[in-house]
Amino acid sequence: MDTSLLNGLNAEQLAAVTWPPAAALVLAGAGSGKTRVLTTRIAWLLDTEQASVHSIMAVTFTNKAAKEMRSRLSSMVENAIAAMWLGTFHGLCHRFLRTHYQDARLPSTFQILDSGDQASVIKRLLKSLNIAEESLAPKTLQYFINSNKEAGLRASDLNAHDKTTRQLIECYQAYDALCQQEGMVDFAELMLRSYEVLLHNAAIRTHYQQRFNHILVDEFQDTNNLQYKWLKLLAGDSAAVFAVGDDDQSIYAFRGANVGNMQTLMQDFGIREPLKLEVNYRSVGHILTAANTLIANNSGRLGKNLRLPESKQGEQGQKLRLYVADSDFLEADFVVSETKERMKEGVALDNMAVLYRSNAQSRVLEQALFAASVPYKIYGGLRFYERQEIKHALAYLRLAVQPQDDQSVLRVINMPPRGIGARTIEAVQAVAHDRQSSLWEALQFLITEPANRKLKAFVDLIEQLQAQAKGLELTETITAALDLSGLLEYYKTQKGDHQDRIDNLQELVSAAMVFNSADVQTEEWVKTDDGLWPLVAFLSNASLEAGERQAGEGEAALQLMTIHAAKGLEFDTVFLTGLEEGLFPSEYSLQERGGLEEERRLMYVAITRARERLYLSAAQQRLLHGRTNYSMSSRFMDELPDDVLQFLSSHRKKRQETLKIRQEPFIHAKRAKETFDGFVIGQNVRHEKFGMGVIMDAKHKGEHATLSINFGANGLKNLSTQFAILEVV
Numbered sequence: 001m002d003t004s005l006l007n008g009l010n011a012e013q014l015a016a017v018t019w020p021p022a023a024a025l026v027l028a029g030a031g032s033g034k035t036r037v038l039t040t041r042i043a044w045l046l047d048t049e050q051a052s053v054h055s056i057m058a059v060t061f062t063n064k065a066a067k068e069m070r071s072r073l074s075s076m077v078e079n080a081i082a083a084m085w086l087g088t089f090h091g092l093c094h095r096f097l098r099t100h101y102q103d104a105r106l107p108s109t110f111q112i113l114d115s116g117d118q119a120s121v122i123k124r125l126l127k128s129l130n131i132a133e134e135s136l137a138p139k140t141l142q143y144f145i146n147s148n149k150e151a152g153l154r155a156s157d158l159n160a161h162d163k164t165t166r167q168l169i170e171c172y173q174a175y176d177a178l179c180q181q182e183g184m185v186d187f188a189e190l191m192l193r194s195y196e197v198l199l200h201n202a203a204i205r206t207h208y209q210q211r212f213n214h215i216l217v218d219e220f221q222d223t224n225n226l227q228y229k230w231l232k233l234l235a236g237d238s239a240a241v242f243a244v245g246d247d248d249q250s251i252y253a254f255r256g257a258n259v260g261n262m263q264t265l266m267q268d269f270g271i272r273e274p275l276k277l278e279v280n281y282r283s284v285g286h287i288l289t290a291a292n293t294l295i296a297n298n299s300g301r302l303g304k305n306l307r308l309p310e311s312k313q314g315e316q317g318q319k320l321r322l323y324v325a326d327s328d329f330l331e332a333d334f335v336v337s338e339t340k341e342r343m344k345e346g347v348a349l350d351n352m353a354v355l356y357r358s359n360a361q362s363r364v365l366e367q368a369l370f371a372a373s374v375p376y377k378i379y380g381g382l383r384f385y386e387r388q389e390i391k392h393a394l395a396y397l398r399l400a401v402q403p404q405d406d407q408s409v410l411r412v413i414n415m416p417p418r419g420i421g422a423r424t425i426e427a428v429q430a431v432a433h434d435r436q437s438s439l440w441e442a443l444q445f446l447i448t449e450p451a452n453r454k455l456k457a458f459v460d461l462i463e464q465l466q467a468q469a470k471g472l473e474l475t476e477t478i479t480a481a482l483d484l485s486g487l488l489e490y491y492k493t494q495k496g497d498h499q500d501r502i503d504n505l506q507e508l509v510s511a512a513m514v515f516n517s518a519d520v521q522t523e524e525w526v527k528t529d530d531g532l533w534p535l536v537a538f539l540s541n542a543s544l545e546a547g548e549r550q551a552g553e554g555e556a557a558l559q560l561m562t563i564h565a566a567k568g569l570e571f572d573t574v575f576l577t578g579l580e581e582g583l584f585p586s587e588y589s590l591q592e593r594g595g596l597e598e599e600r601r602l603m604y605v606a607i608t609r610a611r612e613r614l615y616l617s618a619a620q621q622r623l624l625h626g627r628t629n630y631s632m633s634s635r636f637m638d639e640l641p642d643d644v645l646q647f648l649s650s651h652r653k654k655r656q657e658t659l660k661i662r663q664e665p666f667i668h669a670k671r672a673k674e675t676f677d678g679f680v681i682g683q684n685v686r687h688e689k690f691g692m693g694v695i696m697d698a699k700h701k702g703e704h705a706t707l708s709i710n711f712g713a714n715g716l717k718n719l720s721t722q723f724a725i726l727e728v729v
């Protein structure tokens with residue numbers, strides 16, 4: 001055996017890694033080496049030939065984590081691990097359904113719906129059922145469907161006690177029928193369908209139960225009930241389930257995750273005591289203290305300790321740096337300048353992360369980074385593949401493999417505009433409705449009439465794409481689709497600057513270039529003979545990895561992501577931004593039972609991502625979802641002990657400056673004549689929140705002027721004329 005594998009582990013870690021082939025739960029805090037233990041255990045099982053690559057299944061929480069584990073394993077063992085069942089729940093279920101599509105009653109070319117796609121399908125469904133959005137909000141239905149699927153419940157399993165629920169159940173049923181007809185599978189369906197195949201098909205179930213001797217699960221605290229049932233079914237009586245998790249990092253309760261699964265696992269698999277790891281190897285002392293102090297405010301914890309390793313005792317590291325900016329723009333500037341400082345200090349860009357509570361917050365940061373030419377990369381969320389132009393392009397590609405996909409037909413039948421108006425589209429829908437067929441079949445029927453020239457041209461185009469997809473390489477297929485569809489040309493000739501859309505479309509070709517179908521383990525899939533499978537694999541991957549952009553691979557980039565997406569990862573430097581009441585903790589969470597504690601766990605996850613340096617920042621004024629918000633800083637900042645914090649904001653200094661200004665309201669005569677987006681220095685203005693103020697200074701002319709306004713007791717504020725509502729008095 002390669003003993004170096006086990007070198008450097010502490011006694012508890014070693015015991016966990018070499019645990020006999022029986023069920024175990026490792027319960028331990030952030031940075032204590034759970035993932036390292038899990039990875040090392042796989043390597044050890046392989047190395048000591050207790051298990052083969054074939055007989056191990058490992059579940060991670062994100063695609064990024066799966067990739068990291070794969071590369072770590074490759075460096076630890078000689079075995080070729082490409083074929084190992086290692087991935088996210090969704091990824092593994094997808095693989096399972098590709099292999100057993102017939103048993104799952106799916107077409108071999110089934111497509112995955114991400115949540116945006118799902119929302120459009122639901123809207124379309126409601127329209128076809130003549131249900132107005134006012135009487136049933138699409139979001140409500142989407143939530144109803146997903147939460148039931150995640151609980152393992154079909155429409156037929158549900159009972160209605162009132163009219164509203166009856167309607168929801170009927171719509172759920174109709175939605176499933178529609179997806180089935182069009183060969184579409186949403187995220188929750190990937191899980192539920194796989195589970196049902198295993199449950200109802202004894203031969204398949206036995207095959208997998210015999211195959212997997214070891215099932216290892218990372219981030220176990222965030223499994224939902226269906227995932228747990230799926231795992232249990234796969235494990236059967238013989239597989240050793242090895243789960244690692246941390247109750248303090250459970251952050252998916254809103255999606256049905258159930259920390260109670262830890263207890264259930266122990267009961268179901270006869271685990272007497274969880275294994276514990278108590279040394280944190282990741283963060284310096286001050287960061288650890290901050291995390292421990294914060295999470296102590298939660299109740300009902302399973303209770304764990306985290307301490308520094310002996311060798312690092314007394315190494316507190318630098319204090320956490322706190323910064324309260326006047327606006328989100330200035331907060332972004334702060335992130336940019338500190339990033340540059342850290343780079344000068346020798347920290348690589350990819351070793352730094354900017355975290356935020358919600359995806360929408362990234363835009364301002366992106367702008368600032370872009371302007372400062374700092375390369376960055378966004379993880380998680382549905383960024384790249386969610387963009388309109390990419391969705392259009394993917395729709396063409398989907399039609400090339402599966403023209404029955406009504407969703408895609410509707411998306412691109414007149415995009416780019418080819419003179420097919422809403423009335424014609426309704427006519428096509430009516431024919432499909434009468435004939436109980438897909439839109440594609442309705443089109444086939446309609447084009448026999450010479451008057452329907454434009455529809456004929458669209459059908460010809462799709463058929464041409466189908467032919468291309470069978471004969472060409474993946475990248476060529478995509479290039480051809482962009483050209484033939486006219487999409488690229490459309491954006492090139494449209495008024496306005498569409499360069500980023502054009503870049504994105506081109507990026508899709510780059511994505512195809514770096515796409516390695518081996519990554520999605522096609523060897524087990526049924527490779528249809530029609531030459532379509534690389535494209536099918538690519539499209540599925542696009543849905544699964546939405547947002548995890550491949551382009552720019554190898555280039556060092558600052559890592560931007562939501563806190564949810566950062567789970568399990570670590571960075572030398574972390575910027576935790578947007579620490580404002582209403583944003584983090586989110587307004588929504590405060591109305592939910594247990595919501596605040598879940599937000600606090602999220603904060604705990606965020607803090608514990610940092611190894612050396614942690615910045616905490618907030619903005620007093622933020623433009624989000626088209627509205628300017630003025631917020632107090634987050635209560636989580638107040639929950640941190642003072643002695644681990646260093647206040648960077650110039651607030652104390654600024655307060656003195658404001659006083660000075662108030663005493664000497666001297667305004668330079670020349671500047672007083674200039675106008676800044678219609679405002680002049682020295683003018684009195686009223687702001688809805690800050691009250692009366694006087695414009696002391698201004699920057700930038702035109703519509704993006706920033707005014708420094710002295711609001712007396714409310715202090716000096718820098719407000720953008722674009723966003724702030726100011727009344728001249």
Ligand code: ATP
Nearest residue numbers: 008009010029030031032033034035036281282568
């Ligand atoms: P999280 O809860 O955030 O997922 P974790 O418990 O999975 O954290 P790991 O990511 O496995 O923790 O480990 C945290 C860091 O500590 C990693 O950089 C890892 O390599 C390092 N580490 C773990 N164990 C040891 C050890 N015995 N000696 C030195 N470093 C270690």
Ligand code: MG
Nearest residue numbers: 034035036568
């Ligand atoms: Mg981990």
